[in-house]
Amino acid sequence: MENNSALLASQAERITPLRAQVLTVLACIGTTALATPLLGYLDLANIVMLFLLTVLLVAVKLGRNAAIVASVLSVLLFDIFFVPPRFSLAVSNIQYLVTFAVMLVTALITAHLAAGLRQRAEESQRREQQTQALYQLARQLAGTLTIEQVGEIVQAFLAQQLAAQSAILLPDERAPALQAIALPDTLLIESHLAQVALTSGQLVRSDEIASLGYAPLYLPLRASMRIRGVLAVRFAETSPEPSAETTSLLEALASLIAVAVERLHYVDVAQASEVRMLTERLRSSILSALSHDLRTPLTALVGLADSLFLVKPVLPPTALETAQALHEQAERLAGLVGNLLDMARLNAGQVTLRREWQPLEEVVGASIKLLGSALAGHPLKVDLARDLPLLEFDAVLIERVLCNLLENAAKYAPSGSTIDLQAQVRGEAVEIGILDRGPGFPAQQRDELFEMFVRGASESGKPGTGLGLAICKAIVEAHGGRIAAENRPDGGACVSFTLPRGIPPIVEEELP
Template identity: 50%
Template sequence: MKIDNPEQLSRGARHLLALLACGLTVMVGLPLRDVLDLANIAMLMLLTVVFIAAILGRAPAILASFVSVAAFDFFYVPPRLSFLVSDVQYLVSFAVMLVVSLLISHLTTRLQASMQEALEREQRAHALYALAQALAGAMSVAQVVRQVGAFVREQAGGEARFFLPDEGERLGEFPEAGHPLGLDESLVLEAVFRAGSGDPSNCVSGPNGLDLYLPLNGATRRRGVLFVRAREDDPGVPVLRPMLEGVASLTAIALERLHFVEVAQASQLEMAAERLRGSILSSISHDIRTPLTVLFGQADALALAGDHLGDAEREAAGAIRDQAGRLHQMVENLLDMARLQAGQVRLRRDWHAIDEVIGASIRLLGDALREHPVKVGVARELSLIALDAVLMERVFCNLIENAAKYSPPGAAVTVEVRPDDGGLAVEVRDRGPGFPSGSLGRVFRVFERGVPESPASGAGLGLAICRAIVEAHGGHIAASNPPEGGACVRFTLPSSGEPPRIEPELADPAGAGS
């Protein structure tokens, strides 16, 4: 008779099988009692106890020990078929036989339990290895959740639920919310997620069973919490807690790998898009630069030849010239952007006074500021700063022209310069409608306009060029909407080295050279 799992039998059935085994041994030994010595028959009885302990467990083996001693006395020890003992020495034999039977049954059951535990550990190790292989090939968070949930159900008999943070670090169940957690459970879940990285998991006994909260600790940050609930009649979850903590570690590694794969793919796509955009900018701008120059020159020549044209023709020629000039400026911006993105522009730093750079930029703008006065405020005792004056003039021209473009007629454009951590900070403000609140983080991208449908002309390159130049100088640029209204662009320029000292000019005393 082969019994794979004695726990499947009831307690009474196992005891009955132990009694039947003892009876069968007695029946086998009765024909041999006149042939074999009593010691050999006692060995047969002990062998039966060993088999019962190995197959049926400890309690049936203890019962078989007592029954075997009693049957040995009743059927084999003179006077037979009686519990009376003719020789007192047999009492010692009975005691030794009982002790040996009990000891053998105890050792056998312990060995059987150790073997069973080793088999279970081996099975769990194989299951964990298979889970690690499956998670290594998972291509989405949904696959990770599905595989880990199936593992917890099969190996621990529990229900697994995943709570992952969003971009705002708020926990939410993934993939979809099941039955909602109670207040106490939600508080424990939040505490486990917010706890330090070295804090262990938490096992809490609740009204619905034993709950295990396992933090998903990645190498860089906590990726969420694995919530495991055991069935009320299954104590496997707390017993298998070390294995489930290993499952949580594998899950965190898989989630972090998927996160970094997503970041790497996004970076590659962005780099490819930037390279394609730069190639398009460079090729298009070079191809249309020459015909634009010719068009601008011809339109300017027509506009200047006033004696041969009527008023309408002269006005049309002037309009063609102005639009060609504007288009030419856009092409120049495209070329500048292409060169900056390709890293072909080298800074030619020199020590300059920032107010002189601002003044030169305002003069370059000319008629673009005829309806917008520019108010410049420069803090006193500003030291010289090392920068590329030509590129920085482009920054001020773009910012001031952009501020004037979106300001109502007559509104002033304000430029303020103040010291900032050894360098300087510059703010350019206008009185226009300001940037749309949802576009503050995108206004410095290429071809990104603050107001896409604005009547003001532009291709969305000015602020992108400003950012590239400022960052090439080691600074930072940002846009904001001040509480008092309008738009503000602020950038900083760090200090690089010790500026030269300017010696004051000494007055030549009268007659010193005579």
């Protein structure tokens, strides 16, 4: 590719317009000198053929303008040196005027056709070279690892092929302006035009700003999914106006860049996803290992704390208070370890749901009874719709969800405030909601509350590890439902989840 470009450049420097005209004159004079000694041996018609051959060769080698000069000059030289009276423009026979006219027309047509063929051959050769250059560019872009490498390769390509400067502009999610990749120091970017090209997906051009050092041409990088950025191009001041062929080349280049940028984007996405998967797998393995190792000594610790109340003689009141505190903290720690183990199992997909068709009321009652003293300071208002159907779910796991949500509501709601538990049919699902009068959820963290170890800023003073809502989400999604958290308009928080209705079995009435 570099050798072909160098060859074309050397030819362009070697055959300038002035040099072409000089060569044309020399060719016609040479033909005259060659044909003069043959005047006595050849007819004038054959000598005309020699001049026409000269015009054809000039057209092929030097182009259309040189061929026109050769046509006119050949007619004049033929008239002066070969048509009697010789060495003058006078014509003794009127028939020679017809010869001159036919010779001139034939020479011009020959020059036009030959020059046209030469031009099309050059265009074909140039397109072939550009196609080869684009092919080589595509191979280079396919091996890039960073967007900076893409910018450097594109800059070298445009500098070599079109003597132009370029920069790749990519949107930045953290800033409204486009981010320039491999921006040359002498190239300025008109951000408004670049933004128009990005949003409209069309080529934007403004030649007025080129003289100020700005890139006048902005091409959108259209990929298969969306527009990935903008290619800014500025030609050298001595370069001619970009032709349609040049614009087509730039559009093809923009397509290759868009494919490369999109490929790098999805490579980053795949790598990030793989890192997250490995991180979650490692974290789940660590949690599972720790939970198994801690469960046995914690259970023993709770048993030993209980045994202190059975010691004879009875321990002093201070020692009993210490034993009671030890028992409560050991139970709390055992609960945290249980949550860790449950979360590890849910993430690993090792929990098998024991689905059974059953009424929701039984699980709600069992959850309230299980919490016991945790709800002592909060009146609980239960509102279950009368038309609730039988649902297919794992009673133990859904009971765990209700206990976690009710315990959270009691933990963060003001003492004495009412907690509402509601259930109603919503289309093809049953929605269960827990509502309280607490401080609510931080708006900026509402979507992150169901991730592991994530807790709102307002919860920092309360004990916990941030696993309760994550466990609830895993259980609900395993049942095919959804869970969401929002703030109530009149104050407080609401956590609701859904369970699919399904098609319950037909229950036959017992005969009396």
